[in-house]
Amino acid sequence: MTALAGPMADAFWATSLRRWNTVCWVLFAAMAVGLVAIDRPGGSKYAALALLGSVVLCYAALDRFPDNPVVRPHVYLSVLVLALGGLAYLRGNYAALFMVTLPHYWMFGRTPRVSMGFLGLATAGTLTGSVLRQGSWTVQFFSETLVSTVIVVAVGVLIGLWAHSVVAQSTERAELIVELERTQAELSEAHQRQGAADERERMAREIHDTLAQGFASIIVLAEAARAGIEGDPARSAQQLRSIESTARENLAEARELVGSGAQGGQAAAGSVAGTLRRTLDRFAEDTGLAVDADLADLDCDQQSRIALLRCTQESLANVRKHARASTVGVVLARQQYGVELEITDDGTGFVVDESTGFGLDGMRKRLAELGGRLTVTSSVGDGTRVLAVIPVADTEGTESTEGTEAAESAAGTESGATA
Incomplete structure (x- = not known):
């Protein structure tokens, strides 16, 4: 053929x-x-x-x-x-x-x-x-046989070449269609793999920000309760109650993660200020640290509330585990460029560039998904400042970009790590 x-x-x-x-x-x-x-x-x-x-x-x-x-x-x-x-x-x-x-x-x-x-x-x-x-070689041969044969052959060649070119183009298009279908299948598979990877990363971030932090808090409270069970039984009893409460919250978080696909629907229920206030009260009760909070009563979407809550939980967990601080300050305010959450402590501080933990990177990615940014400023002996900014829509429903650029410019003048 x-x-x-x-x-x-x-x-x-x-x-x-x-x-x-x-x-x-x-x-x-x-x-x-x-x-x-x-x-x-x-x-x-x-x-x-x-x-x-x-x-x-x-x-x-x-x-x-x-x-x-x-x-x-x-x-x-x-x-x-x-x-x-x-x-x-x-x-x-x-x-x-x-x-x-x-x-x-x-x-x-x-x-x-x-x-x-x-x-x-x-x-x-x-x-x-x-x-x-x-x-x-007769005249009849040249006038009849030769001429008719040449005409038939010429027409046959033209038709054959034309048919061959048509089929060649059709075959090329068919091969191109097959290649496009194969490419689409590969892209679809790649998108599925990327989606699965993103979902795993999102679940890991949620587990780190909820269950892992809760278990870490339970461990700290259990150690403190065991150490003071003889000298200060009332304090130990309070810590045991905190352990029970934290465990129940962890259980609720686990059920929420399984039931809603890591959307955190119940975690940030209510107003932002109210949710953060409950988190700060629990932190002060568990650690005994002084907490100075200035929380504006803001209204923002569910994903922004969850992001602000997770940033607060992660920052407080870092203070509990590493800072050795005596005072923690939390400010939640509405700025022209969006919602701003600032968390400071007077602890030992650290070298930001040498930080290798999962928590800060998780906060950066969570805020980046919403168009926000995270700025961490710290140095050894000078405490730590964590600034989270999430842009929001203005009164006309459009995003305020000028204010965001101003916030980025201001944040860039400080020493620290910016996502």
Whole structure:
């Protein structure tokens, strides 16, 4: 078959073969009947029947058994070339067979060059047979046989090249469609993998900011209660109650994570100020540290409330574990550029660039998802300042970008790490 491949080429050639098969078999039968019934017996008649029979047998074998190892397309075309030349020499009536089998050179040629090569051989063979039959280069040969043959061959070449180009373009488009479908499938799979990775990261962040912090608080309270159970039993009893309360909250958080896909629906229920106030009261009760809070009564969306709560919880957890502070300050305010949450402590501080914990990075990513930013300013011995900014819509429902740029410029003048 032709060198073209693909669904479009296969369909084209299959349809063409079915149509021409009928024409070819009718022609073969008509020629055989004509040779048997009309021509007188003789050597040329039997030779013509033998040539026609060889073409019919090869074509039938290729048609019925296309994958047979004996009669391949080039074998059939070679037999056809010889048969046309022989019929032109023996009988002179090759025109019908030549015209009907003309598409076979394009159907069975591997490439356009091969197809045109066999077609050229067939043309030369038939013309040579005609000359030998007439015995000389007559005027009739040039005016009738040569001219008609050249016209038929030229038309056949043009039609064949056109059909080949159409099928080539169709095949190229089909291959492009297959490639696009494969690319879309790969992109879809990549998006699914990225979505799963994002979901795992989000779940890890929620677990770190809720359950892990709760368990850390339980451990600290349990150690303190055990240490003071003899010297200050009342204090230990209070710490045990805090352990119980924290454990219940952790259980509720776990159920919320499982039930809502880490959306934190109950964690930030109510106003932002009220939620943060309850968190700060629990922190002061558990640690005994002084907490100075200035919390504005703000109204913001659910995701912003959750982000502000998680930033507060993470910052307080860091104060509890690392700062050795005596006072913690928390300011929640509405600025022109959005909501601003500032948490400070008078603890030991740290080198921001050397921080490798998951908590700060989790806060940065959480705020970045909302278009916000986190600025951490600290140095050894000077305490720590954490500033979280979340842009919000203005009264017309559009985001205030000028104020955000001003806040970023102001934050950039301070030493620290900015996300």
